Amino acid sequence: MANKLSIITKGLLKENPTFVLVLGMCPTLATTTSAMNGLEMGLATMFVLILSNIVISLIAPVVPDKVHIPVYIVVIATFVTVLQLLMQAFTPDVYKTLGLFIPLIVVNCIILGRAEAFANKNSVWDSALDGIGIGLGFTLSLTVIGIVREILGSGAVFGFKFISGDGILAFVMAPGAFLVLGYLMVLFNKIAKK
Amino acid sequence: MAAKSSLVNMAVCLTAVCLVCAAILGVTYAVTKEPIDNAALAEAQASIAKVLPQGEAISEEKSADVEGILGYYVQTAADGSVSAYAVKTVTGGFGGPVTLMVGVLPDGTVYNTSVLSHAETPGLGAKCTEENSHFREQWKGFKGKLAVTKDGGDIDAITASTITSRAYTKAVAQAVALVAGFSGEETDAASGASVNNKEEQDNG
Numbered sequence: 001m002a003n004k005l006s007i008i009t010k011g012l013l014k015e016n017p018t019f020v021l022v023l024g025m026c027p028t029l030a031t032t033t034s035a036m037n038g039l040e041m042g043l044a045t046m047f048v049l050i051l052s053n054i055v056i057s058l059i060a061p062v063v064p065d066k067v068h069i070p071v072y073i074v075v076i077a078t079f080v081t082v083l084q085l086l087m088q089a090f091t092p093d094v095y096k097t098l099g100l101f102i103p104l105i106v107v108n109c110i111i112l113g114r115a116e117a118f119a120n121k122n123s124v125w126d127s128a129l130d131g132i133g134i135g136l137g138f139t140l141s142l143t144v145i146g147i148v149r150e151i152l153g154s155g156a157v158f159g160f161k162f163i164s165g166d167g168i169l170a171f172v173m174a175p176g177a178f179l180v181l182g183y184l185m186v187l188f189n190k191i192a193k194k
Numbered sequence: 195m196a197a198k199s200s201l202v203n204m205a206v207c208l209t210a211v212c213l214v215c216a217a218i219l220g221v222t223y224a225v226t227k228e229p230i231d232n233a234a235l236a237e238a239q240a241s242i243a244k245v246l247p248q249g250e251a252i253s254e255e256k257s258a259d260v261e262g263i264l265g266y267y268v269q270t271a272a273d274g275s276v277s278a279y280a281v282k283t284v285t286g287g288f289g290g291p292v293t294l295m296v297g298v299l300p301d302g303t304v305y306n307t308s309v310l311s312h313a314e315t316p317g318l319g320a321k322c323t324e325e326n327s328h329f330r331e332q333w334k335g336f337k338g339k340l341a342v343t344k345d346g347g348d349i350d351a352i353t354a355s356t357i358t359s360r361a362y363t364k365a366v367a368q369a370v371a372l373v374a375g376f377s378g379e380e381t382d383a384a385s386g387a388s389v390n391n392k393e394e395q396d397n398g
Contacts, residue, residue: 034317062207063211065199066199067208070208071207074211074215077215078215078218078219081219081222082218085222085226086222088226089233090229092233096311096312100290100313153317172317172354173318
Protein backbone atom coordinates (compact mmCIF):
# COMPACT_ATOMS: atom_id res chain seq x y z
CA MET A 1 0.00 0.00 0.00
CA ALA A 2 2.83 2.36 0.91
CA ASN A 3 4.28 1.48 -2.47
CA LYS A 4 1.08 2.50 -4.28
CA LEU A 5 0.89 5.72 -2.33
CA SER A 6 4.46 6.54 -3.24
CA ILE A 7 3.51 6.37 -6.95
CA ILE A 8 1.17 9.29 -6.32
CA THR A 9 3.41 11.29 -4.02
CA LYS A 10 6.43 11.04 -6.29
CA GLY A 11 4.44 12.88 -8.94
CA LEU A 12 3.95 15.70 -6.48
CA LEU A 13 7.50 15.93 -5.15
CA LYS A 14 10.37 13.76 -6.41
CA GLU A 15 9.19 13.71 -10.03
CA ASN A 16 7.14 16.90 -10.08
CA PRO A 17 6.62 17.42 -13.83
CA THR A 18 7.06 21.19 -13.76
CA PHE A 19 9.71 21.89 -11.14
CA VAL A 20 11.83 18.72 -11.32
CA LEU A 21 11.28 17.03 -14.70
CA VAL A 22 10.73 20.44 -16.38
CA LEU A 23 8.28 18.97 -18.90
CA GLY A 24 5.31 20.56 -20.60
CA MET A 25 6.70 24.08 -20.45
CA CYS A 26 4.54 25.44 -23.28
CA PRO A 27 1.19 25.23 -21.46
CA THR A 28 2.93 26.02 -18.16
CA LEU A 29 4.22 29.35 -19.39
CA ALA A 30 1.27 30.21 -21.59
CA THR A 31 -1.80 29.45 -19.50
CA THR A 32 -0.74 30.44 -15.98
CA THR A 33 -1.76 34.08 -16.36
CA SER A 34 -4.27 33.54 -13.57
CA ALA A 35 -4.77 30.92 -10.89
CA MET A 36 -8.04 29.72 -12.41
CA ASN A 37 -6.54 29.31 -15.90
CA GLY A 38 -3.64 27.34 -14.44
CA LEU A 39 -5.97 25.11 -12.44
CA GLU A 40 -8.24 24.40 -15.41
CA MET A 41 -5.32 23.65 -17.71
CA GLY A 42 -3.86 21.32 -15.10
CA LEU A 43 -7.15 19.43 -14.71
CA ALA A 44 -7.59 19.14 -18.48
CA THR A 45 -4.10 17.70 -18.81
CA MET A 46 -4.68 15.34 -15.88
CA PHE A 47 -7.84 14.00 -17.54
CA VAL A 48 -5.94 13.13 -20.70
CA LEU A 49 -2.92 11.82 -18.79
CA ILE A 50 -4.88 9.36 -16.63
CA LEU A 51 -6.89 7.96 -19.55
CA SER A 52 -3.94 7.70 -21.92
CA ASN A 53 -1.82 6.05 -19.22
CA ILE A 54 -4.54 3.45 -18.62
CA VAL A 55 -5.09 2.66 -22.29
CA ILE A 56 -1.41 2.61 -23.18
CA SER A 57 -0.55 0.26 -20.33
CA LEU A 58 -3.32 -2.04 -21.64
CA ILE A 59 -2.24 -2.06 -25.27
CA ALA A 60 1.54 -1.80 -24.81
CA PRO A 61 2.21 -5.58 -24.80
CA VAL A 62 0.64 -6.06 -28.25
CA VAL A 63 1.91 -2.91 -29.96
CA PRO A 64 4.89 -3.63 -32.23
CA ASP A 65 7.97 -1.74 -31.10
CA LYS A 66 8.56 0.19 -34.33
CA VAL A 67 5.09 1.80 -34.40
CA HIS A 68 4.63 2.41 -30.68
CA ILE A 69 5.08 6.20 -30.92
CA PRO A 70 2.44 6.69 -33.68
CA VAL A 71 0.03 4.43 -31.80
CA TYR A 72 0.51 6.34 -28.53
CA ILE A 73 0.07 9.68 -30.28
CA VAL A 74 -3.18 8.51 -31.90
CA VAL A 75 -4.48 7.37 -28.50
CA ILE A 76 -3.49 10.67 -26.86
CA ALA A 77 -4.90 12.78 -29.70
CA THR A 78 -8.19 10.90 -29.44
CA PHE A 79 -8.57 11.69 -25.75
CA VAL A 80 -7.62 15.32 -26.33
CA THR A 81 -10.26 15.67 -29.06
CA VAL A 82 -12.86 13.99 -26.86
CA LEU A 83 -11.97 16.44 -24.09
CA GLN A 84 -12.19 19.37 -26.50
CA LEU A 85 -15.66 18.35 -27.70
CA LEU A 86 -16.88 17.76 -24.14
CA MET A 87 -15.60 21.15 -23.02
CA GLN A 88 -17.23 22.88 -25.97
CA ALA A 89 -20.51 21.17 -25.16
CA PHE A 90 -20.67 21.44 -21.39
CA THR A 91 -18.24 24.14 -20.24
CA PRO A 92 -18.24 26.64 -23.12
CA ASP A 93 -16.94 29.42 -20.86
CA VAL A 94 -13.84 27.50 -19.86
CA TYR A 95 -13.35 26.49 -23.48
CA LYS A 96 -13.49 30.12 -24.50
CA THR A 97 -10.50 31.06 -22.36
CA LEU A 98 -8.41 27.91 -22.79
CA GLY A 99 -9.58 26.82 -26.25
CA LEU A 100 -6.35 27.61 -28.01
CA PHE A 101 -4.25 25.48 -25.67
CA ILE A 102 -6.42 22.38 -25.44
CA PRO A 103 -5.31 20.85 -28.78
CA LEU A 104 -1.72 21.49 -27.69
CA ILE A 105 -2.11 18.90 -24.92
CA VAL A 106 -1.43 16.31 -27.64
CA VAL A 107 2.16 17.46 -27.92
CA ASN A 108 2.65 18.00 -24.19
CA CYS A 109 5.81 16.02 -23.38
CA ILE A 110 4.44 15.00 -19.99
CA ILE A 111 1.84 12.75 -21.54
CA LEU A 112 4.01 10.98 -24.10
CA GLY A 113 6.81 11.05 -21.56
CA ARG A 114 4.77 9.16 -18.96
CA ALA A 115 3.55 6.73 -21.62
CA GLU A 116 7.14 5.95 -22.57
CA ALA A 117 8.71 6.05 -19.13
CA PHE A 118 6.00 4.45 -17.03
CA ALA A 119 2.74 3.26 -18.56
CA ASN A 120 4.18 0.87 -21.15
CA LYS A 121 6.04 -1.20 -18.57
CA ASN A 122 3.71 -1.08 -15.57
CA SER A 123 0.31 -2.49 -14.67
CA VAL A 124 -2.94 -0.68 -15.47
CA TRP A 125 -3.56 0.14 -11.83
CA ASP A 126 -0.08 1.57 -11.28
CA SER A 127 -0.29 3.55 -14.52
CA ALA A 128 -3.60 5.09 -13.46
CA LEU A 129 -2.03 6.07 -10.11
CA ASP A 130 0.96 7.50 -11.93
CA GLY A 131 -1.41 9.55 -14.08
CA ILE A 132 -3.16 10.84 -10.96
CA GLY A 133 0.13 11.67 -9.23
CA ILE A 134 1.81 13.40 -12.15
CA GLY A 135 -1.49 15.07 -13.07
CA LEU A 136 -1.91 16.42 -9.54
CA GLY A 137 1.69 17.58 -9.51
CA PHE A 138 1.17 19.40 -12.78
CA THR A 139 -2.15 20.92 -11.68
CA LEU A 140 -0.73 22.13 -8.36
CA SER A 141 2.39 23.57 -10.01
CA LEU A 142 0.32 25.44 -12.61
CA THR A 143 -2.06 26.72 -9.96
CA VAL A 144 0.78 27.97 -7.76
CA ILE A 145 2.47 29.73 -10.71
CA GLY A 146 -0.94 31.13 -11.66
CA ILE A 147 -1.58 32.40 -8.12
CA VAL A 148 1.80 34.16 -7.93
CA ARG A 149 1.42 35.71 -11.39
CA GLU A 150 -2.15 36.79 -10.69
CA ILE A 151 -1.21 38.42 -7.38
CA LEU A 152 1.75 40.28 -8.87
CA GLY A 153 0.24 40.94 -12.27
CA SER A 154 -3.41 41.71 -11.58
CA GLY A 155 -3.57 42.13 -7.81
CA ALA A 156 -6.10 39.35 -7.46
CA VAL A 157 -6.44 35.75 -6.30
CA PHE A 158 -8.80 33.45 -8.25
CA GLY A 159 -10.39 36.55 -9.75
CA PHE A 160 -11.00 38.37 -6.45
CA LYS A 161 -9.20 41.70 -6.69
CA PHE A 162 -7.63 43.04 -3.52
CA ILE A 163 -6.00 46.12 -4.99
CA SER A 164 -7.58 48.63 -7.31
CA GLY A 165 -6.03 49.24 -10.68
CA ASP A 166 -3.44 47.11 -12.43
CA GLY A 167 -0.59 45.13 -10.95
CA ILE A 168 2.88 44.72 -12.40
CA LEU A 169 1.91 43.96 -15.96
CA ALA A 170 5.12 42.16 -16.88
CA PHE A 171 3.98 39.25 -14.72
CA VAL A 172 0.92 38.62 -16.86
CA MET A 173 3.12 38.55 -19.94
CA ALA A 174 5.74 36.04 -21.07
CA PRO A 175 8.77 37.47 -19.16
CA GLY A 176 6.84 37.22 -15.90
CA ALA A 177 6.08 33.58 -16.62
CA PHE A 178 9.78 32.77 -16.91
CA LEU A 179 10.69 34.80 -13.81
CA VAL A 180 8.02 33.24 -11.62
CA LEU A 181 8.77 29.75 -12.92
CA GLY A 182 12.49 30.21 -12.26
CA TYR A 183 12.12 31.47 -8.71
CA LEU A 184 9.51 28.87 -7.82
CA MET A 185 11.78 26.15 -9.22
CA VAL A 186 14.63 27.34 -6.98
CA LEU A 187 12.33 27.48 -3.97
CA PHE A 188 10.81 24.07 -4.69
CA ASN A 189 14.15 22.32 -5.09
CA LYS A 190 15.57 24.00 -2.01
CA ILE A 191 12.65 22.74 0.08
CA ALA A 192 12.48 19.34 -1.60
CA LYS A 193 16.18 18.61 -1.00
CA LYS A 194 15.84 18.90 2.77
CA MET B 195 7.38 -5.25 -23.15
CA ALA B 196 6.54 -4.53 -26.80
CA ALA B 197 5.90 -7.20 -29.42
CA LYS B 198 8.40 -7.83 -32.22
CA SER B 199 7.78 -5.71 -35.33
CA SER B 200 6.85 -7.15 -38.67
CA LEU B 201 5.24 -5.39 -41.61
CA VAL B 202 1.99 -7.26 -41.07
CA ASN B 203 1.57 -6.68 -37.35
CA MET B 204 2.58 -3.01 -37.67
CA ALA B 205 -0.05 -2.41 -40.33
CA VAL B 206 -2.69 -4.40 -38.46
CA CYS B 207 -1.95 -2.68 -35.16
CA LEU B 208 -1.99 0.87 -36.55
CA THR B 209 -5.15 0.23 -38.54
CA ALA B 210 -6.92 -1.28 -35.55
CA VAL B 211 -5.93 1.54 -33.23
CA CYS B 212 -6.97 4.19 -35.75
CA LEU B 213 -10.31 2.46 -36.38
CA VAL B 214 -11.13 2.25 -32.68
CA CYS B 215 -10.09 5.87 -32.12
CA ALA B 216 -12.11 7.07 -35.09
CA ALA B 217 -15.14 5.21 -33.75
CA ILE B 218 -14.72 6.80 -30.30
CA LEU B 219 -14.40 10.25 -31.88
CA GLY B 220 -17.43 9.67 -34.09
CA VAL B 221 -19.57 8.71 -31.10
CA THR B 222 -18.32 11.66 -29.04
CA TYR B 223 -19.01 14.03 -31.91
CA ALA B 224 -22.53 12.69 -32.36
CA VAL B 225 -23.25 12.93 -28.63
CA THR B 226 -21.83 16.42 -28.19
CA LYS B 227 -23.09 17.95 -31.44
CA GLU B 228 -26.47 18.94 -30.04
CA PRO B 229 -25.18 20.46 -26.77
CA ILE B 230 -22.51 22.37 -28.73
CA ASP B 231 -25.09 23.74 -31.18
CA ASN B 232 -27.46 24.58 -28.34
CA ALA B 233 -24.72 26.34 -26.42
CA ALA B 234 -23.81 28.38 -29.51
CA LEU B 235 -27.46 29.24 -30.19
CA ALA B 236 -28.21 30.18 -26.59
CA GLU B 237 -25.11 32.32 -26.58
CA ALA B 238 -26.12 34.11 -29.79
CA GLN B 239 -29.59 34.86 -28.42
CA ALA B 240 -28.24 35.98 -25.08
CA SER B 241 -25.73 38.23 -26.80
CA ILE B 242 -28.43 39.85 -28.94
CA ALA B 243 -30.55 40.50 -25.88
CA LYS B 244 -27.52 41.92 -24.11
CA VAL B 245 -26.61 44.47 -26.77
CA LEU B 246 -30.10 45.79 -27.52
CA PRO B 247 -32.65 47.80 -25.53
CA GLN B 248 -35.15 45.50 -23.79
CA GLY B 249 -38.42 44.13 -24.88
CA GLU B 250 -39.15 44.75 -28.56
CA ALA B 251 -39.54 42.42 -31.53
CA ILE B 252 -36.31 41.15 -33.08
CA SER B 253 -36.17 39.95 -36.69
CA GLU B 254 -34.59 36.78 -38.05
CA GLU B 255 -30.92 36.92 -38.96
CA LYS B 256 -30.31 38.77 -42.23
CA SER B 257 -27.19 38.77 -44.30
CA ALA B 258 -25.40 41.81 -45.64
CA ASP B 259 -22.92 41.58 -48.47
CA VAL B 260 -20.30 43.67 -46.71
CA GLU B 261 -16.83 42.49 -45.73
CA GLY B 262 -16.58 41.67 -42.03
CA ILE B 263 -20.37 41.57 -41.47
CA LEU B 264 -21.60 38.06 -40.72
CA GLY B 265 -25.24 39.04 -40.36
CA TYR B 266 -27.54 41.41 -38.55
CA TYR B 267 -30.86 41.56 -36.73
CA VAL B 268 -33.34 44.43 -36.78
CA GLN B 269 -35.30 45.38 -33.70
CA THR B 270 -38.60 47.14 -34.34
CA ALA B 271 -40.60 49.23 -31.88
CA ALA B 272 -44.35 48.81 -31.38
CA ASP B 273 -45.15 51.42 -34.04
CA GLY B 274 -43.16 49.50 -36.66
CA SER B 275 -40.19 51.83 -36.80
CA VAL B 276 -36.69 50.49 -36.44
CA SER B 277 -35.43 50.99 -32.90
CA ALA B 278 -32.02 49.30 -33.09
CA TYR B 279 -29.79 46.91 -34.97
CA ALA B 280 -27.71 44.02 -33.65
CA VAL B 281 -24.81 43.39 -35.98
CA LYS B 282 -22.59 40.32 -35.95
CA THR B 283 -19.19 41.47 -37.11
CA VAL B 284 -15.72 39.94 -37.36
CA THR B 285 -12.13 41.20 -37.65
CA GLY B 286 -8.68 39.71 -37.28
CA GLY B 287 -7.37 39.98 -33.72
CA PHE B 288 -4.04 38.95 -32.25
CA GLY B 289 -4.63 35.19 -32.13
CA GLY B 290 -7.37 34.78 -34.73
CA PRO B 291 -10.76 36.17 -35.69
CA VAL B 292 -12.61 38.26 -33.11
CA THR B 293 -16.38 38.01 -33.53
CA LEU B 294 -18.60 40.57 -31.85
CA MET B 295 -22.28 41.33 -31.49
CA VAL B 296 -22.76 45.07 -31.62
CA GLY B 297 -26.01 46.86 -30.80
CA VAL B 298 -26.33 50.08 -32.78
CA LEU B 299 -29.13 52.64 -32.61
CA PRO B 300 -30.34 54.07 -35.93
CA ASP B 301 -28.49 57.35 -35.28
CA GLY B 302 -25.16 55.50 -35.11
CA THR B 303 -24.81 55.41 -31.34
CA VAL B 304 -23.35 52.15 -30.01
CA TYR B 305 -25.82 50.71 -27.51
CA ASN B 306 -23.66 47.88 -26.19
CA THR B 307 -21.20 45.24 -27.40
CA SER B 308 -20.47 41.63 -26.60
CA VAL B 309 -17.87 39.06 -27.65
CA LEU B 310 -19.12 35.94 -29.46
CA SER B 311 -15.81 34.21 -30.09
CA HIS B 312 -12.11 35.02 -30.04
CA ALA B 313 -8.71 33.39 -29.75
CA GLU B 314 -6.88 36.16 -27.90
CA THR B 315 -4.20 35.49 -25.31
CA PRO B 316 -5.68 34.43 -21.94
CA GLY B 317 -5.02 37.14 -19.37
CA LEU B 318 -4.21 39.80 -21.98
CA GLY B 319 -6.37 40.25 -25.06
CA ALA B 320 -8.94 37.87 -23.64
CA LYS B 321 -9.74 40.60 -21.10
CA CYS B 322 -11.96 42.10 -23.82
CA THR B 323 -14.54 39.51 -22.71
CA GLU B 324 -14.67 40.86 -19.13
CA GLU B 325 -17.97 42.59 -18.57
CA ASN B 326 -17.96 45.74 -16.41
CA SER B 327 -14.32 46.43 -17.25
CA HIS B 328 -13.53 49.98 -18.31
CA PHE B 329 -12.87 48.84 -21.85
CA ARG B 330 -16.33 47.30 -22.14
CA GLU B 331 -18.20 50.01 -20.23
CA GLN B 332 -16.94 52.79 -22.50
CA TRP B 333 -18.83 51.26 -25.43
CA LYS B 334 -22.24 51.78 -23.82
CA GLY B 335 -23.81 54.75 -25.53
CA PHE B 336 -20.58 55.51 -27.38
CA LYS B 337 -20.69 58.04 -30.15
CA GLY B 338 -17.34 59.48 -31.16
CA LYS B 339 -14.19 58.72 -33.09
CA LEU B 340 -13.94 54.97 -33.52
CA ALA B 341 -10.24 54.39 -32.95
CA VAL B 342 -8.05 53.70 -29.93
CA THR B 343 -6.46 56.75 -28.27
CA LYS B 344 -3.03 55.69 -29.59
CA ASP B 345 -4.43 56.15 -33.11
CA GLY B 346 -6.10 59.46 -32.26
CA GLY B 347 -9.55 58.10 -31.40
CA ASP B 348 -11.75 58.08 -28.30
CA ILE B 349 -11.38 54.47 -27.19
CA ASP B 350 -9.10 53.53 -24.29
CA ALA B 351 -7.30 50.34 -25.26
CA ILE B 352 -6.86 47.37 -22.91
CA THR B 353 -3.43 47.70 -21.33
CA ALA B 354 -0.83 45.64 -23.23
CA SER B 355 -3.45 44.50 -25.73
CA THR B 356 -3.50 47.22 -28.35
CA ILE B 357 -3.91 44.79 -31.24
CA THR B 358 -6.98 43.22 -29.65
CA SER B 359 -8.40 46.65 -28.80
CA ARG B 360 -7.86 47.82 -32.37
CA ALA B 361 -9.56 44.72 -33.74
CA TYR B 362 -12.47 45.26 -31.35
CA THR B 363 -12.77 48.90 -32.35
CA LYS B 364 -12.58 48.06 -36.04
CA ALA B 365 -15.33 45.47 -35.64
CA VAL B 366 -17.57 48.03 -33.94
CA ALA B 367 -16.74 50.57 -36.65
CA GLN B 368 -17.85 48.06 -39.31
CA ALA B 369 -21.16 47.63 -37.52
CA VAL B 370 -21.69 51.37 -37.17
CA ALA B 371 -20.81 51.90 -40.84
CA LEU B 372 -23.38 49.27 -41.85
CA VAL B 373 -26.10 50.96 -39.81
CA ALA B 374 -25.08 54.37 -41.13
CA GLY B 375 -25.73 52.93 -44.62
CA PHE B 376 -29.26 51.84 -43.57
CA SER B 377 -30.08 55.15 -41.95
CA GLY B 378 -28.99 56.98 -45.10
CA GLU B 379 -31.51 54.93 -47.08
CA GLU B 380 -34.24 55.61 -44.56
CA THR B 381 -33.68 59.34 -44.66
CA ASP B 382 -33.97 59.22 -48.43
CA ALA B 383 -37.16 57.24 -48.12
CA ALA B 384 -38.62 59.68 -45.64
CA SER B 385 -37.84 62.61 -47.91
CA GLY B 386 -40.15 61.31 -50.62
CA ALA B 387 -38.69 58.28 -52.43
CA SER B 388 -41.58 55.99 -51.53
CA VAL B 389 -40.31 53.16 -53.76
CA ASN B 390 -37.26 52.87 -51.61
CA ASN B 391 -39.39 52.78 -48.54
CA LYS B 392 -41.46 49.92 -49.89
CA GLU B 393 -38.40 47.87 -50.71
CA GLU B 394 -37.17 48.36 -47.22
CA GLN B 395 -40.40 46.98 -45.84
CA ASP B 396 -40.28 44.01 -48.17
CA ASN B 397 -36.82 43.26 -46.98
CA GLY B 398 -37.96 43.55 -43.39
